[in-house]
Amino acid sequence: MTRYLYADQILEAFNVFHRPLHLDEVAAYVAEMEGKAVDEVRLAVDNTLTAGWMHGFLSTEHGLFTLICGYWDDSQPKEKQRTAQPMLRSS
Secondary structure, three states, X not given: OOOOOOHHHHHHHHHXXXXXXXXXXXXXXXXHHHOOXXXXXXXXXXXXXXXXXXXXXXXXXOOEEEEOOOOOOOOOOHHHOOOOOOOOOOO
16 A cells, blocks of 8 residues: 555654654654655655554644554553544444
């Protein structure tokens, strides 16, 4: 699937830094790993981070993305973790 690019590099960024990250930090990390300019990867990284948030893998607060799927952020209690809400209403 080419719609959400750089997912491996984004996950690696969270693993390397072990803290909430701003979009620009993630884009800079991905650009460095890919050998591209930040402007070339920023939109794809933004789309992938947004999809991760929509599907409940990331939370966002004050412009910072936090990985909440248990990969490294095990310190957060389960009840504080955001779960994905259904986007469509059932009839």
